Amino acid sequence: MTTARYRDALKYGAIWVFILVELAFFSIAGEFMSTSDKAFMDFDNMLLLLKQSAPIGIIALGMTIIMINGNIDLSVGATYALAAIVLLDSMTWPALQAMGDWAIPVAWGLALLTGAVLGAINGLIVWKTGVDAFIVTLGSMLGYRGLVFMINGEQPTSHLNWTLVDFAEAQFLGLHTATWFLLITALALWLLMTRTVHGRNAYAIGNNREAAVNAGIRVGPHMVWNFVLIGFLAALSAVVFYSESGSVNPNDGMLFELWAITAVVLGGTKLTGGYGSILSTLGGVIAIQLLRKGLGHIGAATETVNLVIGLILIAVLLLDRQLNRKGQEELKI
Amino acid sequence: MTAPIPVLRLEGIVKTFPGVRALDGVSLSVMPGEVHALMGENGAGKSTLMKVLGGIHAPDTGQIFIAEEPTVMTSPQQAKAKGVVFIHQELSLADELSVAENIFLGELPLKSFGRVDWTKLYADTDAILKTLNVGFDAKTRVGDLSIANQQMVEIGRALTVNPRAVIFDEPTASLTDAEKVVLFKVIADLQTKGVGIIYISHRMEEIFKITDRISVLRDGQYRGTLTTADTSEDEVTQLMIGRSLDLSRNTSHHALGDVALEVRGLCCGKLFHDVSFALRKGEVLGFYGLVGAGRTEIAETLFGLRTPRAGQILLNGQEVKITSPIEAIRHGISLVPEDRKHQGLVLGMNCRDNMTLPQIDDLTAGPFVSDGAEVAIFDHYRDKLDIRTPGWHQTVGNLSGGNQQKIVIGKWLSMRPQVLIVDEPTRGIDVGSKAEIHNLIRDLGAQGYAVIVISSEMPEVLHVSDRIIAMFSGRVMREFTSEEVTEDNLVQAISGIEANKFVEGR
Incomplete structure (x- = not known):
């Protein structure tokens, strides 16, 4: 027991240690190398960092559940873009314009519904055909992105609603609106995964699907709900971000799926399913954002950021493999 | 040289x-x-x-x-x-x-x-x-x-x-x-x-x-x-x-209850044909045969993992249709599967979570799973089955085979099954735990559970069963009571020697 708990603590705690290391490193390195004379760990800087983590962060939190469940969703970036277009475009419809500020919740609702429906389509295909989620969502990634271009053309869709912008830029207790959405989503999903039947089943199915079936768990519908959830979260991410920016390009959200997966994996969730934690993913998201900001702070060229993140990801996975080797051996018999 | x-x-x-x-x-x-x-x-x-x-x-x-x-x-x-x-x-x-x-x-x-x-x-x-x-x-x-x-x-x-x-x-x-x-x-x-x-x-x-x-x-x-x-x-x-294990014949005689499960003319393609038997409460019914004789497939059919082509399944006298494990569990049929690690347990999960997995829907307080209710169930069956683990949070994959098997058995006992099917109860389990599992199965019979035991080990079948069904190539060859069975006639029945007589005799 102690070894298992120790390993868990090490795995799930590692990302927070990593964040501390990053903070220390960039603070100290910043003293010597920074082009600005502001300290790295400036309070406003950190608040901004959380806000900037929100778009990918909200998606990554959902991706954690999908991956614990033993699936993957590559279509979140396209879903994100499509939901953004629905949000901004719907507010220009005469019917909604006539509603004044009531158009805002309706537009939000439509965008979130779009995400949930797109997710449901993925889930139903995975369930009913039995095709691997990787393939299904690879297809829907292309398909949904195609829809974006069909609806939108090559031009950006723009609509600024100042009430909405004010809401998105507001700070409550110091935190930005987007940060609140990130934190509340994290809390809700953490409760979902650690305290509810749905969460328990997600782990069981991801760890051993056959045993889950034999325990009477409805595996198919369970997975569909998870895809609905991640579709909804991709849309929520878009809604939060575009409420402020007010303009969506058809290429927006590209590679979001990979950034989300990177954050999840960095947080210690296993690609093979059955293992992972929402809070560690939150750590993973913050770690990536810190790295981006920190490298900028010490004057590294933006081009190097991806290289460094890539190297760190591989290093983390190697470390993970070493840590887990012993545990695997015991199971082999 | x-x-x-x-x-x-x-x-x-x-x-x-x-x-x-x-x-x-x-x-x-x-x-x-x-x-x-x-x-x-x-x-x-x-x-x-x-x-x-x-x-x-x-x-x-x-x-x-x-x-x-x-x-x-x-x-x-x-x-x-x-x-x-x-x-x-x-x-x-x-x-x-x-x-x-x-x-x-x-x-x-x-x-x-x-x-x-x-x-x-x-x-x-x-x-x-x-x-x-x-x-x-x-x-x-x-x-x-x-x-x-x-x-x-x-x-x-x-x-x-x-x-x-x-x-x-x-x-x-x-x-x-x-x-x-x-x-x-x-x-x-x-x-x-x-x-x-x-x-x-x-x-x-x-x-x-x-x-x-x-x-x-x-x-x-x-x-x-x-x-x-x-x-x-x-x-x-x-x-x-050998005889290192106490595998004396089962001679216990306790009163049997009503028929819990009756199977009539069950067929499933090439896997088994025209299988009929009845199982009473308090009875341990052994299925013996070579690998591939269709025993596991019958268990899987009763548990809803396979669809029968023909035949009836009656539980307490009522005909039931079982199309999925969910249905089987609802009807009180439980399966301790042959391959514990792949079919029975979520190895990466802890002992308690594995044990309560099938009934976790009923263990909620508001939207959340009730920790207390879960631990209570785990503690009860840990004591009852003498599961040796440092605590409920131990990952099941780190337990010995015997304790793992007890977790699976406990999981189903906690569901109060009408019929408990145990497929190869002691596969990959060391001798000491074998004896414990055997005693456990016999106790379950004595407590009034209707139990089916499938085993490829003859001494085991002879030891735990009140009655034995010998299968060969998807057919029930013979039924033995524990008094009339001998190793010889059991071997004959499952090796197909009787099959020829059987066919000619018709």
């Missing part, structure tokens, strides 16, 4: 896994030109011994000698380089590649710049195939071959080196009689070349036909070596089964 030295000798091999002493001082020697049978029940340690020999597991203590030279095995490739070759029961061939590529997989002959020397590859392969006397050539795609011919390809792999010792693991499991003849000829050829052969099989007939000596393992211990010509099937069986 005056006295021949053994091509292969194992001495005092000990291998332990967490909770199980898989090999306990096993010694074995194989002389050149000898066919040496290795026998033992499932879980006796044969495969572990072969994994030690192939370098997959390192022995805790003990030594391997090749031609009397101490050798440390590190991998099957290294073993092969030293002339020790394995032919596994499960074929490990690449279906999409040719016979030649499979035979020389990993050691393709090369020309300059790493190009494959196809001419040499095909010529070498055809030379090997010729010694095997088979009817296909080097360029055939392996996926197009019959299982028997694939087995020949597997053997062909062994011949790419000049082997000193070849280990056959259940080579005839999927062969027809004609194909066996060919295989035995190949073995005889190897023998005349002075190769030592270890032959692992359960089939007495073959063992007595082709082997020179027989070594027996039981519960990880070496039980002796017999000269085939001087021994009898009885003597070998005695050594294999």
Whole structure:
């Protein structure tokens, strides 16, 4: 027991240690190398960092559940873009314009519904055909992105609603609106995964699907709900971000799926399913954002950021493999 | 060379896994030109011994000698380089590649710049195939071959080196009689070349036909070596089964209740036909037969994992349709599956979560799972079944086989099943825990549970069952009460000897 708990603590705690290391490193390195004379760990800087983590962060939190469940969703970036277009475009419809500020919740609702429906389509295909989620969502990634271009053309869709912008830029207790959405989503999903039947089943199915079936768990519908959830979260991410920016390009959200997966994996969730934690993913998201900001702070060229993140990801996975080797051996018999 | 030295000798091999002493001082020697049978029940340690020999597991203590030279095995490739070759029961061939590529997989002959020397590859392969006397050539795609011919390809792999010792693991499991003849000829050829052969099989007939000596393992211990010509099937069986375990006949007599489960004329394609039986409350009904006799498939059908083609299932006198495990569980049918690790447990989850998995929907307080209710269930069954674990948060994958099995049994007992089906209750479990599981099953009967036990181990079936159904090739051959059953008539019933009489008698 102690070894298992120790390993868990090490795995799930590692990302927070990593964040501390990053903070220390960039603070100290910043003293010597920074082009600005502001300290790295400036309070406003950190608040901004959380806000900037929100778009990918909200998606990554959902991706954690999908991956614990033993699936993957590559279509979140396209879903994100499509939901953004629905949000901004719907507010220009005469019917909604006539509603004044009531158009805002309706537009939000439509965008979130779009995400949930797109997710449901993925889930139903995975369930009913039995095709691997990787393939299904690879297809829907292309398909949904195609829809974006069909609806939108090559031009950006723009609509600024100042009430909405004010809401998105507001700070409550110091935190930005987007940060609140990130934190509340994290809390809700953490409760979902650690305290509810749905969460328990997600782990069981991801760890051993056959045993889950034999325990009477409805595996198919369970997975569909998870895809609905991640579709909804991709849309929520878009809604939060575009409420402020007010303009969506058809290429927006590209590679979001990979950034989300990177954050999840960095947080210690296993690609093979059955293992992972929402809070560690939150750590993973913050770690990536810190790295981006920190490298900028010490004057590294933006081009190097991806290289460094890539190297760190591989290093983390190697470390993970070493840590887990012993545990695997015991199971082999 | 005056006295021949053994091509292969194992001495005092000990291998332990967490909770199980898989090999306990096993010694074995194989002389050149000898066919040496290795026998033992499932879980006796044969495969572990072969994994030690192939370098997959390192022995805790003990030594391997090749031609009397101490050798440390590190991998099957290294073993092969030293002339020790394995032919596994499960074929490990690449279906999409040719016979030649499979035979020389990993050691393709090369020309300059790493190009494959196809001419040499095909010529070498055809030379090997010729010694095997088979009817296909080097360029055939392996996926197009019959299982028997694939087995020949597997053997062909062994011949790419000049082997000193070849280990056959259940080579005839999927062969027809004609194909066996060919295989035995190949073995005889190897023998005349002075190769030592270890032959692992359960089939007495073959063992007595082709082997020179027989070594027996039981519960990880070496039980002796017999000269085939001087021994009898009885003597070998005695050594294999032993009596280290209390496997006395079940003679307990408690009153049985009403019929809990009745099955009438159940069919499922080729897997089993016209299966009928009744099971009363408080009764332990054993299903005995060879692997593939259809026993597990019946259990899976009752549990909703397979759809029957015909027949009825009645629970407490009411006909039920069971189309999924969810339905089965709702009707109170529980299955402790054959393959605990893949079908029964979520190995990465803790003990408590595994135990409450099927009923977690009912253990909620508001939107959340109630920790207290879960722990209460776990504690109850931990005490009742004497599950040894440091606590409920222990990951199930780290428990011993016996404790894992108790978790699965506890999981279903906590659902208060009408019918509990236990498939191979003690597979991969050490002797001490075996006895506990046996007692547990008998207790469940005494407590009024209706239990079905499927087992391939005769002593186990005889020990736990109040009644035994013998199956052969998907049919119920005979039903025995615990008074009338003998090992002899049970063996006859499951080996198909009675099948012929049965058919003629009609």
